[in-house]
Amino acid sequence: MEATETLPEVRVAPPVQVMPVRGRRLLRKFIDLPYRLYRDNPYWVPPLRRDVAEILSPRKSPFFEHGQIQPFLALDASERIVGRIAAIVNGMHLKKYNDGVGFFGFFECVPDFAVAEALFNAAADWLRRQGLQHMRGPTNPSLNDMAGLLVNGFDRAPSILMPYNPPYYADFLERAGFTRVMTMWAYYVHKKYLKAEKLERGVELVRRRNPTITLRTLDMRRYDEEARTVLDIYNEAWSENWGHVPMTENEFQHLARALKQIVDPELVFILEDDGYPVGFSLLLPNLNQALRHARDGRLFPFGLIKILLAAKLGAIYETRMPLMGIRKKYHGRGLDALLVLETIQRGKRRGYEACEMSWVLDTNKVLLNALEHLGGVVDKEYALFEKPL
Incomplete structure (x- = not known):
């Protein structure tokens, strides 16, 4: 069609x-x-x-x-x-x-x-x-x-x-x-066309210039506390983005509970400066590759079976990075490069072939240029519309 x-x-x-x-x-x-x-x-x-x-x-x-x-x-x-x-x-x-x-x-x-x-x-x-x-x-x-x-x-x-x-x-x-x-x-980055050499060199420089910065994965044993940390960073990091609206505590906890069912803790990263959280990134398995088999949107009687079967047969081979943020005080240090590189490397080791980075605002020229230099290609274009009443 x-x-x-x-x-x-x-x-x-x-x-x-x-x-x-x-x-x-x-x-x-x-x-x-x-x-x-x-x-x-x-x-x-x-x-x-x-x-x-x-x-x-x-x-x-x-x-x-x-x-x-x-x-x-x-x-x-x-x-x-x-x-x-x-x-x-x-x-x-x-x-x-x-x-x-x-x-x-x-x-x-x-x-x-x-x-x-x-x-x-x-x-x-x-x-x-x-x-x-x-x-x-x-x-x-x-x-x-x-x-x-x-x-x-x-x-x-x-x-x-x-x-x-x-x-x-x-x-x-x-x-x-x-x-x-x-x-x-929405940028699509496939491991076959990845150009990570420049990014790797940049990350090495960032690490030398920021020796107190460390990176760790999500601790599921402290999930609620980790979620509050991410919320705090998100609301600060995104506060000046076009159209940004802060999430309330209850909104984020509601989202965190939903994501807990699907998140892979090895694909969620938190940056710390001498133990203080200063940045994060979230990578999700693209469950849509399995959900598309449950055409009526119902888990029962057959939807759940179709989804689980598709997942077991390797239908989920892509990921999406919907969120990444760095505290304002740490902007301009290149710390986002640490998160992007670790996301790519860890995703490959977990068996994923590609990642969608979305969405990226048209005003975020720094990230757009970085994704293109990384070998990413524009996969989809989205827009928001407005009219006076």
């Missing part, structure tokens, strides 16, 4: 009705839509339904301690569901920036602009009523979660915790008055 043939062309008969999601029955329909839309797409990786339900649950998701999510469904004249969107208020974002920006996420629709426009309008109207002046997205529900719109790289499956969508979504956003406000890149 060609990338432009992700979904069959359709024209929804007017009028398009958009309704807010209230109650479990409509929420199940909201969650179910992508599994129907992408049923025949070989690149889309189905998330587990229970994970999506948890993100949208005020009772289970710590996002709701400071934010709001209002989902909407679009129905055609025969009351068939043809699209969805969520309007999002991120309290932590507003607390940091006070810029009147609301968000949209969880956007999916059939290839009919009338449906997309109706959904965008519903989300915009709801955000206006919350007193907001701009709408940005997609975020699901925040930049600390799955975020960004795929705009290039449709003929390849996404890595773990990365989004996928058909090509026409970007066109729909632009026709609806959105403009791109940030570009993010």
Whole structure:
């Protein structure tokens, strides 16, 4: 299937009705839509339904301690569901920036602009009523979660915790008055094309200049304490990045509990200066290579068996580095090179063939240049869009 043939062309008969999601029955329909839309797409990786339900649950998701999510469904004249969107208020974002920006996420629709426009309008109207002046997205529900719109790289499956969508979504956003406000890149580094010699020389120089810096792996016996250390470094290291919103303690603990099930402690590194933690990096096995076999997003009755069988047969041979951070005081010392080199070397020893570094902001020219010199290639392009309300 060609990338432009992700979904069959359709024209929804007017009028398009958009309704807010209230109650479990409509929420199940909201969650179910992508599994129907992408049923025949070989690149889309189905998330587990229970994970999506948890993100949208005020009772289970710590996002709701400071934010709001209002989902909407679009129905055609025969009351068939043809699209969805969520309007999002991120309290932590507003607390940091006070810029009147609301968000949209969880956007999916059939290839009919009338449906997309109706959904965008519903989300915009709801955000206006919350007193907001701009709408940005997609975020699901925040930049600390799955975020960004795929705009290039449709003929390849996404890595773990990365989004996928058909090509026409970007066109729909632009026709609806959105403009791109940030570009993010996913770099693919394969061991066959790795150029590590220059990096190795640079790391040797960094080690000589910073003799008190040591590197260790994650201590699973102190997992909760280690998670708090990583949170502290992350919130400091990323604080000046475009769009950054600090994670709350509960949000990070929620994420840490989820990652504990899949993390390989030999692939999580913490840099210390004479015993004081100053940096970290996180490398995850690309579980999407196994999850893609559970097409309905359910573990039972057969999904778990398919996932475990795929993993046992060697389906997971790639990794993704979603997070890396260095405390501000230690910027400019080249310590990130220590983390990148150790990640590559340890990943190879653990049997992984390639790594996706994502996403990298277009403004981070230092890291972009470093990845290209390392032999990395641009694999996918993502973007965030915004419009005034």
